[in-house]
Amino acid sequence: MKVIAISLIVHAPDPVTGEQVSTHQRFAQVVRAAEFSELIGLDGFGVGERHERPFISSAPTVVLSHLAARTKRLRLFTAVTTLSLLDPVRAYEDYATLDHLSEGRLELIIGKGNGSAQRDLFAVTEDDQWDRNAESYEVFRSLWRQDKVTADTRFRPALRDAEVWPRPFQQPVRVWHGSATSRASVDLAARYGEPLFSANVTNPIEPYAELIDHYRERWAHYGHDPAALTVVAGSAGLSVSSTSQRARSRFAPAFAGYLAAQRRLGVEPVFATIDDYIERSSALIGSPAQVLDKIQRYHERFGHTVLHVGADAQGISEAAHRESLELFAEAVLPALRTDIPDPPVWGPGELVDDGIRGGAPAGETFLATG
Template sequence: MKFLAITLIVHRPDPVTGVQKPTHARFREVLDNALFAEELGFDGFGVGERHERPFISSSPTVVLSHVAALTKRIRLFTAVTTLSLLDPVRAYEDYATLDHLSNGRLDLIIGKGNGAAQRDLFHVTPEDQWDRNAESYEVFRKIWRQDKVTADTRFRPPLTDAEVWPRPYQQPARVWHGSATSKESVDLAARYGDPLFSANVTNPIEPYAELIRYYRERWEHYGHDPAQIAVGAGTAGIYVAPTSQEALAAYRPVFESNLAFFKKAGLPVVFETLEDFAEHSSALIGSPQQVIDKVHRYHEQFGHTVLHLHADAGGLTESQHRASLELFQSKAAPVLRREIPDPPFVWGPVLAAPPLTQESVHV
């Protein structure tokens, strides 16, 4: 199993202390968390893309380029690239550039995105956002693979023998499809034989498991090899401590503050108590063994081989958050790596096979 640390770069007052960091300090924190994730041995670091309050993740390519310059090994993920809002030509240019600067460490997770404010900002409607997402991905995919592209598009000017530069480093970059609530993204992933990444954050397990089952059905419907399926899944929070009692005690202020925020904002509340949240959500709150057991329970339903954890403290103190990730990596991750397989592909740059030469041909 592989592990990602992911941030959406939420920028609002700390849910426990009420203190909000300056924007510059919040970005600095993201960079520090990326370095810490690489130091701990995480396999990937992801940055979201949102274009509305309270997020400052509107330019993930810029953030990930800085992370690429500071790190050496860790793979860089988008979480998610909102292709329904973007011109696929411009998005390709940005991500192909990032792919070169990172020496092929880029993986994308794409999706239509959430939030009415960002839809309004880009003049996208709920009725056309799925069509925009599919069209943008189809054009983006073509540009990555073809030196000249012709596309009769609805949502941007058509392309005729268009050349887009730079040509990419990876052949091609791996694209995951983010899935939260709808079958459209799941079907798009299955149609192209791409991996799926389940949000797996807000609700109990069943709605996400149902979408993943549908993905597997559609994968086979489109004629792909079931052995090549790869699924990733998110988590609703993390705090690992030596005992469950310590974990619950430390996380309780975070949960209660978030609960109060949801109620005040009129947002739906799925889990009314910390105990219910720890038991029935995807959050990993407990001892290392409890965390291992929960990931296995989810794996039985999802068959996932990649798991994302929160890169941000999110109301925990910095020392609590770092100690939790250290304990996860030292006690839980080695067991999960051993007991749950990796995705069915090399975790590294996707490069074209070198051409055959006389020296490499054996008769």
């Protein structure tokens, strides 16, 4: 199994203390989290893309380009690229450039995005967001694979033998499809024979399991090789300690902050108590043995071979979260590597290096990684 850490770059008051760091400090926390993820042996790091409060992840290509310079090995994920809001040509240019600067470490997770405020910002409606997402992806996918693209489009000017530069470093980049609630995203992933990224955060297991089951059905419908199917599953929180009691007590203030936030929004919480949260959510809270057992139980239902854990502290100190991640890497990750297979495909796609389409000359790198 591969494990990646993800930050949506939430910039909000601490749910326990009420304190809020500056924007500059928040970005610095994300950089430290990526460097630490590489240090403890995780396989990838992702940042979100949101265009509304309380997030400051509106420019993921900029953040990931910086992380490319500060790391050497991590696969760099978007979580997610909101193609329903973006011009696919402009998005392609940004991500093809990032693919070069990271020397082929880019991994794209696409999705329609969430939130009415960002839809309003980009004049996208609830009715047309799915069509926009599908159209943008088809154009984006063609641009990544073809030197010239012709496309009759509804939501941007049509393309006629369009050439877009730079050509990518990977040919092609691998695309993962984010899925939280809709079968539309699942079907798009299955149609193209590409991996599914299940959010698996807000609710108990079954709604996500049903979408993954549908993905497998559509994968077979489109005639793809079952052995090539790949599922990623998220987790709703992380607190790993030597005993379940210590892990629970460390996470308790964060959970209390979550309940308070739900009350302020007038939302009925899905999990009313911390014990219910530990039992029925995907949160990884407990001793290493308990955390490993929960991941294996989810794997039995999902069949996933990539796991996402939170990169950020949630209502606990940054040092405490690092301690939890480090114990996870030392006491849980080795068993995951042994017991659960890796995804069928991992690492860079085919790297093009002909002096025109992409690639650095032999022995040359673009970025200092020290």
